[in-house]
Amino acid sequence: MHIPDGILPASVCIAGYAIAAPFAWYSLRQINRLKDPTEELPKASLLTAAFFIASSINIPVPPSSVHLVLNGLLGSILGYFAFPAILVGLFFQAIMFGHGGLTTLGVDAVMMGVPALVAHHIFQLRHVFRQKLGEKLATSIFAFLAGALGLGLSAVIFFFLVITNIPSGFDAQTEQAAVYGLTLAHLPLMLIEGTFTLLLVAFLQRVKPELIERRG
């Protein structure tokens, strides 16, 4: 899922940074508006660690394999903390393991961070449906949707970025087929991440419900 150095042309990499910057700024501003911004930091820090290590966990989806991303999970539980958390996590992944790259850090941050913010808003929708569905069911449904759609949106962005940037030296058809294959392999991963988000939210709701309550 991470786009490494040298895959995208320089203009796209710069555009990635240009798009990531306002999202980072907006997220930090939202965080700064909280009563106590440091209150959420332990949670954000731990989930950054989870995000950092998640990409090392490979799940075989024949014929290839995909790895966990957990951006939807971060979005639902951290809210606006998710974007800086993902940025930090991606930075460490690129430096430590060469997973992703520094030139593509902006692109990767947009690809995973923006869907995380979308996931946050999807998860907030549970308050709207609370009356109709009941507290528990609404939380479960929207936790699953946030986890699954956060990842799904990332896969779609990845798909468009890669499919529109195949350099002339490569056989476009073969590469397209490979990209289709990899994107389809993310469908089962959507289910896995959705379920994982649902389980974690259900667990937190039982043991420490204030962790997933609305902030601000």
Add this chain to the structure above:
Amino acid sequence: MKRTFAIPLVLMSVMGWQVRAIAHGVEINYQATEAIALQANYDSGEPMAEAQVSVYSPEDPSTPWLTGTADASGRFVFAPDPSIPGNWEVQVRQAGHGEILNIPVGGEEGVLATSADGSREPGASATDGESDSQIVSSTGDNLSLPQKGLMAVSVIWGFVGTALFFLARKK
């Protein structure tokens, strides 16, 4: 008259002698040459089977000098033109994953990579002996599993430490 026929006849016989292969016989020559063998793996260790490979010569870094496909075990072999010394760029790509590798061939750059024993002459091929074959790896692959594990644990401990720090401050 005799002369004007003689010249084309001589030419024909000489030419014909050279292009003998126009007939159905096939002549295949071979020569040992310096070749570069690539092994492309994902960082999970799986080979990049059937990945596309583009080779760019140092003279023209924008149009591929050679394109091809790795085999099922992620291997790709090509013979760069030794008359073009410099950094040959090899791009391996599959489904948006890939890597660029610079391979020095011949000339001064070739020496840089193989100067471990001073006896080698510049531009000597790297394949004329088992002991001389060099393995160049792109980033990320040259770390052993324990190293990677320790790095991961250190980073995670950094995050957990940050969490504990802010937790302690809260109280």
